[in-house]
Amino acid sequence: MELDNLKSEYQNTDSNDSKSANELSKMRCSGSHPVLKGIKKQLIFESVLWTLILIVFYDFFDGHLRVFYWNVLLILSIVLVLLHNVLGFIVVKTPINDTSIKKSLKKYLSKIKRYSIASIVSRVLAVTIFMGFLTSNVVWNTHKHWVSLVIFITMIITQVYFLNKVWNKRIKKIENQMEILG
Amino acid sequence: MSTQNEIFLKVIHQNQALIHKVCNIYRDTIEDKEDLFQEITYQLFRAYPKFEGRSKITTWMYRIALNTAMASFRKSKVIISKDKAIPEVPLEEGEESMNKERLFSAIRQLDDAEKALVSLYLEGMDYSEIADVIGITKNNVGVRLNRIKNKIKTLIK
Numbered sequence: 001m002e003l004d005n006l007k008s009e010y011q012n013t014d015s016n017d018s019k020s021a022n023e024l025s026k027m028r029c030s031g032s033h034p035v036l037k038g039i040k041k042q043l044i045f046e047s048v049l050w051t052l053i054l055i056v057f058y059d060f061f062d063g064h065l066r067v068f069y070w071n072v073l074l075i076l077s078i079v080l081v082l083l084h085n086v087l088g089f090i091v092v093k094t095p096i097n098d099t100s101i102k103k104s105l106k107k108y109l110s111k112i113k114r115y116s117i118a119s120i121v122s123r124v125l126a127v128t129i130f131m132g133f134l135t136s137n138v139v140w141n142t143h144k145h146w147v148s149l150v151i152f153i154t155m156i157i158t159q160v161y162f163l164n165k166v167w168n169k170r171i172k173k174i175e176n177q178m179e180i181l182g
Numbered sequence: 183m184s185t186q187n188e189i190f191l192k193v194i195h196q197n198q199a200l201i202h203k204v205c206n207i208y209r210d211t212i213e214d215k216e217d218l219f220q221e222i223t224y225q226l227f228r229a230y231p232k233f234e235g236r237s238k239i240t241t242w243m244y245r246i247a248l249n250t251a252m253a254s255f256r257k258s259k260v261i262i263s264k265d266k267a268i269p270e271v272p273l274e275e276g277e278e279s280m281n282k283e284r285l286f287s288a289i290r291q292l293d294d295a296e297k298a299l300v301s302l303y304l305e306g307m308d309y310s311e312i313a314d315v316i317g318i319t320k321n322n323v324g325v326r327l328n329r330i331k332n333k334i335k336t337l338i339k
Contacts, residue, residue, distance in 0.1 A: 003304070003331045009282050010304035013206075014199055017216075021195050027223040028187070034217040035254075036224075095229035096249040100317025101298060104249045170255050173294075177252055180295035182322055 030093060039089045046085060050078045062137065070136045077129035084122040091115050102181050109174045116167035123159050131155070190230050194223060197240055200305075201226075201247055207289050207297050208251040221254060222247045237314070244305065245315050248298045288337035292330065299323070300330050 030036040054075060057063050063071050091111060098104040131152050138144060194201075201222050205215040229246050233239070289297055302312045309327075313320045 003300075003334055006281060006285050007304050007306060010203070010285065010301075011306060013203055013282060017202065019195070019198055019219075021191055024194050024198070024223060025191055027220050028227040030224070032220050033224045034220060093228070095225045095246065096253050097225075097229045097232060097246060101245060101249055101252070101315060102317030104245075105252065108249075108253050173255075174253065177293070177295040180293050180326075181299075181316060181318055182326070 033092075035092050036089065039085065039092060043082070043085045043089065047082055050082065054078060066133070066136050070133045073129045074133045077126040080122045081126050084119060087115060087118060102178065105174055105178050105181075109171065109178070112167070112170060112174070116163075116171065119167065120160060120163050123163060124156055127155055127159055128152075186230075187227070190227070193239055194226060194243075197243060200240060200243055203301065203305075204244075204247040204251050206286055207301055208254075208294070210290065218251060218254065222250045225250045241307070241311065241315060244302060248301070248315075252294045252298065284338050285334075288334045291337055292333065296326070296330050296333075299326055300334070303327055 096104045096108045205218045209215040309320045309323045312323045
């Protein structure tokens with residue numbers, strides 16, 4: 001079977017799932033975009049969760065007993081996590097559009113590389129600040145010092161490892177495609 | 183809705199088979215195809231204000247659709263088997279339908295970048311047009327398409 005002979009069959013392929021103009025019109029909204037919908041849900045969930053934490057953290061974590069700048073840093077770290085999600089939303093929302101597929105992929109690759117760095121840095125910063133906040137009133141001794149250090153390092157390494165793994169896989173996928181295109 | 187959007191909605195409606203074909207090539211399950219269709223349509227609407235009319239609207243639509251499919255990170259829920267054998271098609275189906283199914287099954291086993299090249303070729307674009315859309319030289323298109331043709335021939339046999 002020659003590929004050239006299959007051209008007309010390919011061109012005459014019709015879908016059984018033809019969309020109406022109304023259905024297509026609805027797809028203009030980000031609410032119909034499956035990935036954006038997921039990010040939106042996550043954004044709303046995390047925003048509500050962190051807002052609740054911020055409202056009650058004075059009681060939960062004795063915020064009033066801590067040095068003022070730790071409270072400010074905690075708020076900043078939460079804002080950082082939410083900003084990171086907003087940035088992800090923008091990255092997905094922006095069309096991958098240049099004069100050619102190769103140029104588009106190249107532009108997109110540098111964009112996701114930048115976003116992956118922002119993603120990892122913001123998570124590490126947020127975890128560091130949160131740990132710092134939780135331990136800011138601790139009366140330290142050698143045992144507590146080492147235990148918290150082990151917990152902190154384990155949390156950071158785990159975060160960096162998994163985030164790096166996810167991003168590397170995505171970056172490799174785009175790089176491989178560009179390599180195939182030559 | 184603005185007049186510009188209304189016009190473009192008609193264009194998408196008339197050429198939606200193009201989007202369906204891209205979805206059929208890049209996704210396996212009905213659910214994933216539907217998701218990709220929505221992603222592509224959304225991106226087409228977003229990108230349309232920047233369409234300068236330098237190429238045919240369908241060529242431009244293909245470029246956006248392929249870009250979206252290639253850059254999408256959503257994992258398919260069903261892992262494609264990389265077996266060399268093409269699934270058998272029920273005997274009661276016509277020869278054309280059987281050929282089409284075997285062709286799509288073979289294309290789905292190619293790399294994402296190869297899928298883009300072969301879909302543009304099957305759509306009837308010449309090497310110059312494909313070179314413009316992909317962003318590689320005309321010679322490079324020829325070399326890569328020959329390799330892909332051989333691959334597909336082996337898969338369809």
